[in-house]
Amino acid sequence: MPTVNEGAERDERDGELGAGRVLRLVAGREIGTRLRSRAFQITTALFVVAIAASVLVTTAVGGSSAQRVGVTAVDGTQAAAIGAAARSLDADVEVRTYADAAAGRQAVLDGDIDALVLVAPAAAEVGAGGVGATGGGYRVVVDSDLGDSLTSVLTVAARQAALEGQISALGGDPATVGRAVASAGVAVTALRPQPERDAARLVLGLLAGGLIYISLLIFGPVVAQSVIEEKTSRVVELLLAVIRPWQLMAGKVVGIGVVALGQLVLIGVVGVGLGLATGELDIPAGVAVGSVALALLWYLVGFTMYALMFAAAGALVSRQEDAGGVTAPMIATILIPYVLGISVLPSSPDSGLILTLAIIPLFAPILMPMVIGIGSAAVWQVLLALALTLAWIAVLVWLAGRVYGNAVKRSGTRVALRDALRAA
Amino acid sequence: MGDGRLEVDAVSKRYGDVVALDALSFEVRAGELFGFVGSNGAGKTTAMRIILGVVTADAGQVRYDGAPLTLRTRRRIGYMPEERGLYPKMKVAEQLHYLAQLHGLGPAAARRAVARWTERLGVAARRDDEVQKLSLGNQQRVQLAAALVHDPVVLVLDEPFSGLDPVAVDVMSEVLRERRAAGVPVVFSSHQLDLVERLCDRVGIVRAGRMVACGPVDELRAGGGGRLVVDAPDAPAGWADGLAGVRVRGRDGSRTVLELGPGADDQAVLRAALASGPVREFHPRRPSLGELFRDVVRAGDDVVGAGDRVVGDGDDVVSDGDLVGADGE
Known part of the structure; x- marks a missing residue:
């Protein structure tokens, strides 16, 4: 071939373009064009924001993450009761123990716990009968309000505590009764069981x-x-x-x-x-x-x-x-x-x-x-x-x-x- | 052979019953500007698309430097399609850089070539603009840059002058001459026959898919029927009718342009003119390329009338190539 070159250096392969290089060039142009396209940038941003938002919103609203409840050292025995109540209601509750009510209150204000549970001593002091004295109710300290699921858990725990108090008062052993109650259940026989999903x-x-x-x-x-x-x-x-x-x-x-x-x-x-x-x-x-x-x-x-x-x-x-x-x-x-x-x-x-x-x-x-x-x-x-x-x-x-x-x-x-x- | 010649050898193409090219042959030598003229639908675009391999010929061969063209050798052809083709939303420099690389330049060489040709064609300031934001004239310059950016050894340009302003026409002409001087065979089609006449070393006139005249412009003009210009102010209209072998080809004020057929007697014409009154001007003139072109096309029509089975006379019968659509003019 005659050279008509005036400075444009050709590839040493001289027009011999491998399929690989052609593909890279074509694909590269396509990628560059798409990435620069406004529509692509906007949809990508929207997608990421939407997916992130949906995860975060579900977390904030659904609150399936553990809720934290505090008890004072004096009421330490309640920790197990609250835990058992939470398990029975399938709620995820973590119980922390604080030295005294003041420390617990501070923890509520700091957002470390969702609620501080105090076994109501007030009833005993008032002397309105044995029920209160044996730990009938909970006083719950919260920041602004108590969530539905925690209300249920604490209600069950409080009632359980009251029940145990009554059993003791009647001369029974709460632990024995508890075991008897716990062992009573519903045995289900599925004739056509579905695999668990x-x-x-x-x-x-x-x-x-x-x-x-x-x-x-x-x-x-x-x-x-x-x-x-x-x-x-x-x-x-x-x-x-x-x-x-x-x-x-x-x-x-x-x-x-x-x-x-x-x-x-x-x-x-x-x-x-x-x-x-x-x-x-x-x-x-x-x-x-x-x-x-x-x-x-x-x-x-x-x-x-x-x-x-x-x-x-x-x-x-x-x-x-x-x-x-x-x-x-x-x-x-x-x-x-x-x-x-x-x-x-x-x-x-x-x-x-x-x-x-x-x-x-x-x-x-x-x-x-x-x-x-x-x-x-x-x-x-x-x-x-x-x-x-x-x-x-x-x-x-x-x-x-x-x-x-x-x-x-x-x-x-x-x-x-x-x-x-x-x-x- | 190795003489850098582009040869189109008996190339034929038909679309269904329509004959687009009928054993078309021509050659463009190294360092030669070849003008390709013909009516719309005559087959110019199809011929060029076959050279570039965009359309496959039914028969015949295109050779460069003695060897049939392959995808590899086609990478060294600079092509400007009739239907201008650039990515509208791509920036000028990016686009040229991409095309240069597809034609075999490495990235660095491509970058330098883009800089040089945008500078040379006066679109350097628009390098970072999207092609669609450029004026049509500037888009045309970018299109030419796309044909030149990989330093082609052959140039095939379909209607490169259409839509250009006079300044751009000058730039384009200059670039084509420069490429010719560099030893590149250049073939371009055009309807601007005065331009073809001025620029080209040789011209081919194609009609209904056949080359009907091909050769140096002067030779073609000398071979065409002679013209006679007679200025006889007092002569009545139709004064020259009835003279043997003479055809009136036009009137311009008091001037009459006559075509003398073989055996016509110019002295008989002079006598007839003098009989009408004074004669101010009387001289023979060679036909212009435009006149020659019209003669050739008309002669072809007569042939069609005589029963030759050819399709595609006139302006609009056959679409050029399979790009059915706008004629691009």
Whole structure:
């Protein structure tokens, strides 16, 4: 070749551009464009804020974290009684002991404890009968008010104390009576027992499916838009003179996929991290992280599958206005499993319908993370769904590559899918 | 061969029943400016898209430097598509940097090339603006920069002058001449025939997918039918009708432009003019490229009338290429 060089140093490979470098360039451009897009920045911020807020608000309102009650050293025996009452009511109460009432009051004012319990001596001094003297009531000191669950716990504990006082007064042994009462219970025989379900896992499963659903719904159409933008602006003609259609399509899918996955990881880390830190997510950290990792794997598979379909669909039209028509089928296949999942699973987590649908490649990326999270999917079902989905992706690589390659150079009216598949 | 020539060899393309290119052949030598002219729909854009591999030819071959073009050698072609193509929301410098790298430049070399060409084409101040915020003229300059930024060894420009203001036309002409001087074969299409005539070493006129005339501008003009300009102020309209082998090609005030066919007698014309009164001017003139072009197109129409099976005469019958849509003019 003659040299017409006037200072532009070419790559030493001289136009020999490896597929890897082309993919990196295309994906890099896509990532840069998405990250700079105002819409992406805003939705990401909203997502993170929403997930953080929902965790924190649940903590503040629900208050499933331990409530603290103080007793004075004099009333030390009440600590066990309050603890037992809390257990019987399934409430999480921590009892602390203070030297005297003054120290306890200070602790209430400092917010160290929610309530200070004093066994009412007033009644005994007044001398209104044996009942008061044997420790009938509690005087509870709080900062401003006493929460419902603590009221119940303390009421039960106070009544128990009163009962024990009466038993002693009648000459019985409160401990013996207590044991007799405690051993009396209800023995339940379930003829068709349900495996025990953890509500937290159900929430986690639905949340994982929901996030995947939202992210697919956002970034799937972004792939189509990006393809159409290149067609509308005709820049695709400039690109296809130097790179192959599949390289352009693959680079786009990879680039947008990286951005979408990054957003999801960020949301997942913030959500699970806060959930574990606040104790709101009441499952072992290992299980939580495992669920998130599995959900991300399914997202990756699902995004690849849907992105290929969205890319091929986008290549069929030349104007953004026409995008809706060609992407509607994919939107529907994303919507259906989500709606079915969230409406069926909470009431019947073992639904055979959902488990069957979860094996179908188009639905698996949304339904599988849900049933895995809930814990109702067998390992073979998960592996079968994964294998089928990967096989479908392999088919799609060929199919979408062909449709995209044939259709992306044709602008003007919508290209019929049949023509795009056939045309050479 | 290694002579840096771009050869289009008997390239054919049809879309269904429509023949877009019918064994079209031409060559552009190193250091030559080749003008590609033809009516809309004649096949210019399809030919250029085939050179760039955006469209696959049904038959024929495009060679550069003696070897068929591949994706690799195409990276060294500078291309300006008829339908301008840039990312509207990408900044000028970023966009050029990206395109330069896709054409094989390393990141650092690409950066330097972007700086040099934006400077050279007068858009350096707009480097950090989105392309969509630029005026059409400036977008056109960026488009040219995109074709030049990777230091191409061949330039293929589809309608590079359309939509340019006179200053930009000068810049564009200068750059094309400069590339020619650097030994690059340059082919461009245009409807501005005076510009083609002024700039090009050789011209090819394409009609209905065929090259109907190809050669140096002077040679083509000499070969066309001679013109005769006669200024006879008192001559009535139609004074030259009925003279053997003479066609009236136009009137300009009192001047009449005549085309003399083979065997026509210019002295008979002079006598007829003098018979009408005084003759102020009487001189032969070679046809301009524009006149030549119209002759060729019209001759083609006659051929179609004679039954030759060709499609795509005139201005609007066949869309150029499969980009159905705006004609881009």
